[in-house]
Amino acid sequence: xxxxxxxxxxxxxxxxxxxxxxxxxxxxxxxxxxxxxxxxxxxxxxxxxxxxxxxxxxxxxxxxxxxxxxxxxxxxxxxxxxxxxxxxxxxxxxxxxxxxxxxxxxxxxxxxxxxxxxxxxxxxxxxxxxxxxxxxxxxxxxxxxxxxxxxxxxxxxxxxxxxxxxxxxxxxxxxxxxxxxxxxxxxxxxxxxxxxxxxxxxxxxxxxxxxxxxxxxxxxxxxxxxxxxxxxxxxxxxxxxxxxxxxxxxxxxxxxxxxxxxxxxxx
Numbered sequence: 001x002x003x004x005x006x007x008x009x010x011x012x013x014x015x016x017x018x019x020x021x022x023x024x025x026x027x028x029x030x031x032x033x034x035x036x037x038x039x040x041x042x043x044x045x046x047x048x049x050x051x052x053x054x055x056x057x058x059x060x061x062x063x064x065x066x067x068x069x070x071x072x073x074x075x076x077x078x079x080x081x082x083x084x085x086x087x088x089x090x091x092x093x094x095x096x097x098x099x100x101x102x103x104x105x106x107x108x109x110x111x112x113x114x115x116x117x118x119x120x121x122x123x124x125x126x127x128x129x130x131x132x133x134x135x136x137x138x139x140x141x142x143x144x145x146x147x148x149x150x151x152x153x154x155x156x157x158x159x160x161x162x163x164x165x166x167x168x169x170x171x172x173x174x175x176x177x178x179x180x181x182x183x184x185x186x187x188x189x190x191x192x193x194x195x196x197x198x199x200x201x202x203x204x205x206x207x208x209x210x211x212x213x214x215x216x217x218x219x220x221x222x223x224x225x226x227x228x229x230x231x232x233x234x235x236x237x238x239x240x241x242x243x244x245x246x247x248x249x250x251x252x253x254x255x256x257x258x259x260x261x262x263x264x265x266x267x
Contacts, residue, residue, distance in 0.1 A: 002226040003058045004035055005233050006078040008100050012039065014088040020116065020153075028089060032078060032105050040074045042105040048094060049102065052176035053169045057104040058230055059246065060145060060168020067219035068212065069141045070134055070164045074107040077234070102234075106166065110159050114152035129155060130193050134163040136205060139189035140212035143262055144253050145171040148184040152192075175249045190263060210265045216254035220247070 015029035026046035031039050047053040054077060061075040079100040082091060095101055117125040129135050135155065142150045147170055154167035170177065170184050177184065193205045224247055231246065232239040252258070260266070 002223075003062050003230045004076045005230065006032070006035070006076050008079045008081040010034070010076075010078055011044070011080050011084070014085065015041065017089065018043065020113070025092060026089075026103075028085070029108070030105070032076065034074065034076070040105075041108045042074070043108060044078065044080065044103050044105040046080060046091075046095065046101045046103045047169075051180060051182070052172070054102050054104055055231065055234060056171045056176060057168050058234075059227060060147065060171045061106070062223050062226055062230075063145065063219060063250075064141060064165060064168075066222045067141060067144075067215040068137045070137075070162060072107045072109055072164065072166065076105050077230070078103050078105050104169075109156055109164055109166075111156045111164070114155050114157055114163075116153075125157070126152065126192070126196060129157070129163060130189070130197055130205065131201070132163050133208065135189060136208040137212045138163065138165045139193070139205075140209040140259060141165070141216075142171075142188055143190060143209065143259055144213060144216050145250065146173045146175070146253075147171045147188075148173045148177075148186050150189055151187045155189075172246065172249065175245065206263050206265045209263055210260040213254070213259035214256075216259070217251070220250050220254055 010033045012031040012033055015031060017028050024045045028044055030042055030044045032042045032044065033039055047057070058077055061071055064071040080103045082095055082098055082101055085091065114125050114129045129152065138150065138155065141147070147168060149167070149170040154165065156164040156166055158164060173184060190209070193202055197205055227246065228240065228243040231243040235242055
């Protein structure tokens, strides 16, 4: 999936803050116009320009759908006009002196995160989540892309019963985050499965993860040109070396048997 890069005119109207905004204090709701002028109700979060967060969000969203991971139908990089946003909410000090700030926006989807389920029913929601084929595809995707922060707060259960992955900010952790001096402790669905599934269910979980990895190579090939295009648009001084490094990193991890070996499954 190609990732559009929208200018500040695409940010049309502030619509409030979400009830559960997460750790980023700039996350807000806004109407965003796509390249055709169609309006989307979106979550928007500003991302620091000196980190790989924006690139990681875009790469994760672009890669997900071609490998069978459900994500939002609309996602984009957008330049948010800080004068308008600053009239609606308090902005962090690091935005001072800027007229616009690059942000990641993604369409709001119906449903709640698994973590939002009431505590008394959370154990049941967690178990149902870990048995879902959608979630096993998401877990396989996270191992492949080296995503360090897939918790139950960024897995949305839709009204139809399926699951949607949101928030890919920490993908390519060792490739892109470690060189900046930032390291994230791993929170993963694989670890949750090891803690909460029976031995038999865990074995099936891992077998399905390994099976889902068969789509990773073809999915990467399908979006490789799009990845290089927006990497060039975001970081023209670092491309094409950066694009090459990303493709090679993901390509190595999509080779037959790599993921099975990583999670300890005999292929």
